[in-house]
Amino acid sequence: MREELDKKLVEKYPLLYRDRYAPMTETAMCWGFCCGDGWYNLIDILSALLCSKYNYAKERYDTIKEYYDADKKWPWVGGKEITPEDVEERRLEMEQAKELVPTVSQVKEKFGTLRFYINAGTDEHYNYIRFAENLSARICETCGAPGKRRGQGYIYTACDEHTEKGDLNVNETDYLNDERNYTPVVEGWLREFISTMDDGHLRPGNDSGDSPFGVKIIFDGYGENDDGEEDLNTESFAIFVHKNSLNEEFPEHEQTPWCLIHRPKEEVCIWAWYENDSDEVTIIPFEENNSTELDHDFVTKLIFEIEKRDNE
Numbered sequence: 310m311r312e313e314l315d316k317k318l319v320e321k322y323p324l325l326y327r328d329r330y331a332p333m334t335e336t337a338m339c340w341g342f343c344c345g346d347g348w349y350n351l352i353d354i355l356s357a358l359l360c361s362k363y364n365y366a367k368e369r370y371d372t373i374k375e376y377y378d379a380d381k382k383w384p385w386v387g388g389k390e391i392t393p394e395d396v397e398e399r400r401l402e403m404e405q406a407k408e409l410v411p412t413v414s415q416v417k418e419k420f421g422t423l424r425f426y427i428n429a430g431t432d433e434h435y436n437y438i439r440f441a442e443n444l445s446a447r448i449c450e451t452c453g454a455p456g457k458r459r460g461q462g463y464i465y466t467a468c469d470e471h472t473e474k475g476d477l478n479v480n481e482t483d484y485l486n487d488e489r490n491y492t493p494v495v496e497g498w499l500r501e502f503i504s505t506m507d508d509g510h511l512r513p514g515n516d517s518g519d520s521p522f523g524v525k526i527i528f529d530g531y532g533e534n535d536d537g538e539e540d541l542n543t544e545s546f547a548i549f550v551h552k553n554s555l556n557e558e559f560p561e562h563e564q565t566p567w568c569l570i571h572r573p574k575e576e577v578c579i580w581a582w583y584e585n586d587s588d589e590v591t592i593i594p595f596e597e598n599n600s601t602e603l604d605h606d607f608v609t610k611l612i613f614e615i616e617k618r619d620n621e
């Protein structure tokens with residue numbers, strides 16, 4: 310986002326963006342708003358909502374204080390005179406509301422949609438955020454006009470004018486929608502696997518961790534740094550869900566000496582990354598590659614059914 314708009318948001322919502330200029334060792338907010346100008350209005354409105362209770366309480370306090378200080382103590386609500394206790398009560402309300410304003414820790418674009426992270430929010434805050442993130446899939450990130458998710462491999466949200474020639478609309482899979490967003494489920498499986506797998510240097514194909522019945526998870530190798538060297542901080546994983554995973558044991562893959570043979574007709578492979586230092590898991594939605602020929606809705610439903618099976 311251009312500097313001018315970035316500054317404007319920080320000035321308008323200083324509490325929310327109090328970490329904007331904090332060091333990178335403390336917050337990812339040091340990178341600013343890592344998305345296009347087209348989402349400025351969306352972020353502006355989301356920011357206003359996240360502070361709305363505090364702003365309301367502040368206005369109420371400012372009003373009573375102004376009247377009190379100007380010696381216009383009468384007539385106040387109910388024909389009474391304003392007392393110092395009335396002023397103090399509103400000041401306390403304002404302080405309480407202030408404590409609940411979350412701190413934003415990261416704002417970025419990912420898979421064509423807005424990702425907005427806060428520290429310690431209320432349910433209401435998270436609902437606003439989810440709404441804004443979903444809406445971003447309909448707003449051109451470049452100019453703010455109505456848009457759609459596009460591209461192949463690299464996914465972005467754009468209006469017709471800002472769509473690269475030849476790029477296609479992405480299937481409206483809408484995996485951000487609550488009941489269809491399976492990635493937190495898969496993340497849960499992966500975290501359980503990671504916490505139970507072998508220690509030490511792993512070989513690709515290692516499946517020593519725990520995974521749900523019928524599902525196969527394997528360590529798939531370490532990342533590479535810019536010099537092409539192995540980066541032990543970054544680990545990649547593959548999560549296989551078979552069409553019969555709900556009721557049957559996972560049917561083992563046939564293997565060549567180097568790798569296993571994927572079966573796109575009967576299973577889906579979901580790739581994921583894990584960063585050791587930040588404890589961050591990134592699930593790559595299967596809709597964004599060609600890892601399966603199974604119906605996408607079927608796969609999504611299956612993931613939720615497996616989760617349900619194991620939680621009952």
Ligand SMILES: [Zn+2]
Nearest residue numbers: 449452468471
């Ligand atoms: Zn546009």
